[in-house]
Amino acid sequence: MSRKRFHGLKRIVPRFRMTWNKYNLYNLSRLMSPNNGGTYFQQKWKAKAATRAYHGEQIREKQWQRMFTSRLNAVVPMDHRYLGENDGSELAAGRGSGLDERGESQSNLKTPYMQMTYAPTERRLDIAIFRSLFASSARQARQFVTHGHVTVNGKKMPYPGYLLNPGDMFQVEPESVLFATGQMKDKEQVKAGREMKRARRVVNTRRAEKRTAKREKALQAIANKKVAEELAGEPTPKASRPIMADETEARKQRKADLQELVKQVKAILENKKAPPPAKRKQDLREINREIKGTMSVLNRKPVSEIETSIDALISRLANLYPSNLFARIDKKANSKSKPASEIAGEAKSSTQEFTAKEKQKMREAVVLSRENPVDESKPYATPWAPRPYMSAFAFIPRYLEVNHNICSAVYLRHPVARPGLAEVPTPFSAEQLQLAFNWYLRRR
Amino acid sequence: MPPPLRSPSVLSSTPCCAYQLCRTTGQSSRPFSTTPRHDQRVTRARRGLFRWLTAQGENFRNPLSESTNYMGAYDNRVGVLRRVLEQREQIVLDSAERGEASPEKELSAEKSKSLPPETTRDRMPFPLNKAFVSQAVLSEGLRDEIWSRVMREGQSVREVSAQLKVEMSRVGAVVRLKEIEKEWKRIGKPLARPYARAVMSMLPKTPFRPENFVSHESINDLPVHASTGQQIFHPTSESRHFTRLDAAKVFNKRLLPADDRIPHPELVIQHRERVVEELTVQERKERAELRAAEAEEKREKIANKQAQAEARVKKVESDRWEFRFTPINADDAGKDGRGQSGVGWRYGVPLYDRSRGQVKIPTSVG
Numbered sequence: 033m034s035r036k037r038f039h040g041l042k043r044i045v046p047r048f049r050m051t052w053n054k055y056n057l058y059n060l061s062r063l064m065s066p067n068n069g070g071t072y073f074q075q076k077w078k079a080k081a082a083t084r085a086y087h088g089e090q091i092r093e094k095q096w097q098r099m100f101t102s103r104l105n106a107v108v109p110m111d112h113r114y115l116g117e118n119d120g121s122e123l124a125a126g127r128g129s130g131l132d133e134r135g136e137s138q139s140n141l142k143t144p145y146m147q148m149t150y151a152p153t154e155r156r157l158d159i160a161i162f163r164s165l166f167a168s169s170a171r172q173a174r175q176f177v178t179h180g181h182v183t184v185n186g187k188k189m190p191y192p193g194y195l196l197n198p199g200d201m202f203q204v205e206p207e208s209v210l211f212a213t214g215q216m217k218d219k220e221q222v223k224a225g226r227e228m229k230r231a232r233r234v235v236n237t238r239r240a241e242k243r244t245a246k247r248e249k250a251l252q253a254i255a256n257k258k259v260a261e262e263l264a265g266e267p268t269p270k271a272s273r274p275i276m277a278d279e280t281e282a283r284k285q286r287k288a289d290l291q292e293l294v295k296q297v298k299a300i301l302e303n304k305k306a307p308p309p310a311k312r313k314q315d316l317r318e319i320n321r322e323i324k325g326t327m328s329v330l331n332r333k334p335v336s337e338i339e340t341s342i343d344a345l346i347s348r349l350a351n352l353y354p355s356n357l358f359a360r361i362d363k364k365a366n367s368k369s370k371p372a373s374e375i376a377g378e379a380k381s382s383t384q385e386f387t388a389k390e391k392q393k394m395r396e397a398v399v400l401s402r403e404n405p406v407d408e409s410k411p412y413a414t415p416w417a418p419r420p421y422m423s424a425f426a427f428i429p430r431y432l433e434v435n436h437n438i439c440s441a442v443y444l445r446h447p448v449a450r451p452g453l454a455e456v457p458t459p460f461s462a463e464q465l466q467l468a469f470n471w472y473l474r475r476r
Numbered sequence: 477m478p479p480p481l482r483s484p485s486v487l488s489s490t491p492c493c494a495y496q497l498c499r500t501t502g503q504s505s506r507p508f509s510t511t512p513r514h515d516q517r518v519t520r521a522r523r524g525l526f527r528w529l530t531a532q533g534e535n536f537r538n539p540l541s542e543s544t545n546y547m548g549a550y551d552n553r554v555g556v557l558r559r560v561l562e563q564r565e566q567i568v569l570d571s572a573e574r575g576e577a578s579p580e581k582e583l584s585a586e587k588s589k590s591l592p593p594e595t596t597r598d599r600m601p602f603p604l605n606k607a608f609v610s611q612a613v614l615s616e617g618l619r620d621e622i623w624s625r626v627m628r629e630g631q632s633v634r635e636v637s638a639q640l641k642v643e644m645s646r647v648g649a650v651v652r653l654k655e656i657e658k659e660w661k662r663i664g665k666p667l668a669r670p671y672a673r674a675v676m677s678m679l680p681k682t683p684f685r686p687e688n689f690v691s692h693e694s695i696n697d698l699p700v701h702a703s704t705g706q707q708i709f710h711p712t713s714e715s716r717h718f719t720r721l722d723a724a725k726v727f728n729k730r731l732l733p734a735d736d737r738i739p740h741p742e743l744v745i746q747h748r749e750r751v752v753e754e755l756t757v758q759e760r761k762e763r764a765e766l767r768a769a770e771a772e773e774k775r776e777k778i779a780n781k782q783a784q785a786e787a788r789v790k791k792v793e794s795d796r797w798e799f800r801f802t803p804i805n806a807d808d809a810g811k812d813g814r815g816q817s818g819v820g821w822r823y824g825v826p827l828y829d830r831s832r833g834q835v836k837i838p839t840s841v842g
Binding site: 041042044054055057058060061063064065103105106107108109110111112113115116117119120121124139143144147165184185189191193194195197199200201206209210213214307308309310312313314400403404415416417418420421422423424425426427428429433434435437438439440441442444445448449450452453454455456457458459460461462472 | 500516519520521524525528529532533536537538539540544545547552601602604605607608609610611613614619643645646649652653654656657660663664665666667668669670671672674675676678679693694696697698699700706717718719720721722723733734735737738740743744745747748751752774836837838839840841842
């Protein structure tokens with residue numbers, strides 16, 4: 033959608049855009065106040081073109097003309113003490129303009145009305161998302177909205193042109209935000225991620241194949257049984273009976289293993305200190321179900337088959353918890369790997385000379401690494417780090433209240449100007465914005 | 477005849493830096509292509525870009541620790557923070573006043589120290605626009621405090637806003653967002669902690685310090701009313717006690733005075749009672765109770781009205797939708813059938829909802 037030279041370098045007066053791009057930052061450093069040459073029309077035209085390249089360049093001109101309003105919102109901060117002590121008659125005292133000169137006490141800051149020219153665009157959902165630092169450009173924010181990653185008041189909102197009302201809460205998927213604001217993967221990481229995905233796909237297809245094969249086998253077995261029943265003249269003695277003693281022992285052992293597994297899963301599920309996430313809970317419950325299924329066919333199926341299924345279950349659990357919480361079952365692996373908490377505990381106990389501060393630091397480092405793990409499957413570089421040149425663009429205007437932990441924000445009110453400050457983030461000077469304002473004023 | 481070979485229109489004769497080299501002559505996915513790669517051609521503009529990125533631009537690549545990092549804080553020619561330059565100048569001047577020749581030692585000591593504290597001037601992301609300043613956001617501590625005051629101690633939003641100097645709408649939003657955060661924690665949905673930490677380190681913050689209180693924003697903002705925009709010459713008798721109330725009436729008959737249009741009128745009343753009227757604590761308490769009772773009555777009235785309006789709507793639940801039936805009056809369409817509140821299809825009145833150019837974006841989400 034974006035043009036080829038979105039961040040052009042050629043222009044003497046460059047176009048500044050709503051992005052965190054480094055080209056854009058360079059263009060910001062080159063941005064100059066326009067020299068007021070040319071006719072008034074030319075000045076207005078240039079100012080309009082330059083400011084519209086930043087403010088909602090994705091909005092069609094007609095659309096913006098419909099949004100434009102000559103009424104600019106402003107507020108004056110009042111002091112409740114002054115209002116309480118005076119009823120306003122002091123301003124009309126004497127000859128009608130107050131008794132003494134109030135020049136010193138009154139602040140001579142002017143309200144920058146002209147910086148509010150593009151305030152109506154700040155109401156748009158896509159621009160509000162960009163302002164909340166959830167996307168690295170207004171166009172990316174727009175894409176998040178159209179791709180369905182954004183909800184307003186808990187409902188999916190696919191229109192980037194939705195005008196937020198005061199009190200509206202918008203949420204962006206944290207994964208999208210992390211992708212938008214995080215560093216990009218380098219070539220190697222992209223390759224590794226791709227390989228990982230490929231491997232996963234292979235495993236999945238294999239599993240699916242196995243499942244279909246099993247189903248077919250079961251169907252075959254049922255058919256065979258039926259045929260056998262039909263043929264049943266003399267019931268054939270079961271071949272597995274003779275090695276009874278050995279096998280019952282094995283079955284008992286397997287049953288104990290399964291019970292132990294159930295206990296483990298239950299312990300994880302009911303762990304109050306570190307409850308598993310919802311997705312993992314589902315996985316665990318599924319594993320639990322499968323264990324029960326295996327238990328129910330414990331005495332019917334051959335021992336080898338049950339053993340393989342138990343192994344599969346253990347490996348699945350181990351996959352879910354790479355830190356190996358199931359060391360008790362997997363006795364072979366017991367000596368090699370230990371839970372992370374145990375290792376941390378050992379480190380603490382073995383080094384008594386650590387001060388409390390150092391301990392605190394270590395604890396923090398452990399927490400940090402747990403919150404920000406290495407995961408090749410993510411579309412951004414892991415561990416997550418902010419993308420370069422982000423800090424130059426990182427600000428949040430006062431009309432938004434943002435909670436970055438949950439990637440959600442509330443649009444509190446429309447942006448306003450107050451003495452000395454305008455809330456609409458704009459890189460242009462008041463003169464330029466006034467020219468643009470006058471351009472849009474002309475037919476109103 | 478084969479097509480003529482094309483060559484890049486600008487050939488750089490000067491040796492360029494390593495960064496450019498790898499951009500221009502690095503491994504290409506199409507090594508035999510003769511199409512000039514316009515995007516990566518070394519032009520003067522691109523040279524300028526990379527020169528800037530390796531010099532001044534390097535400051536912005538990574539965030540500063542515990543400080544904002546905006547372009548307005550830097551001297552664009554030197555590429556050093558203005559406050560650092562000023563501090564260095566101050567050190568040189570001080571040492572000259574003391575009669576020392578070489579301030580190098582102090583300068584080097586200053587370099588190793590942390591940055592001087594930032595001021596409002598350093599919080600301008602856009603150097604040309606001095607009217608836009610990156611204002612402070614609520615720190616995590618302050619947000620937790622707001623949440624606990626509202627949800628744990630049960631204070632009203634108005635009280636918390638007046639005490640902590642945070643707008644009422646912001647207090648409400650903070651509590652709402654915090655509740656969602658807690659819910660996410662409860663159900664185990666992962667939070668974007670590394671992102672939040674990084675962003676908060678880049679932004680200016682209002683800390684919560686009970687002993688050294690910092691105001692976050694002005695809570696009594698008077699919106700500028702459109703009808704006050706005009707200048708009025710209003711002749712009146714000299715002896716008249718002309719107050720804010722009268723002034724408001726002059727601007728617009730229905731305009732309320734500033735005392736009633738600010739978000740916290742109760743602060744004005746409390747101050748007047750305490751300082752101007754000098755009432756005792758008992759009297760003030762009685763008055764406050766009276767006011768609270770009045771406000772409660774008003775609120776009840778509004779709630780009753782809402783409840784009645786809601787009771788009029790008949791709701792029918794289905795497995796997918798909730799149908800809401802509102803009673804209508806066929807006479808609302810009026811005598812000519814074109815009344816604003818008329819419902820349904822009426823003869824001769826066009827329905828535009830399916831025609832071209834109708835905006836279907838919802839205007840509010842419930």
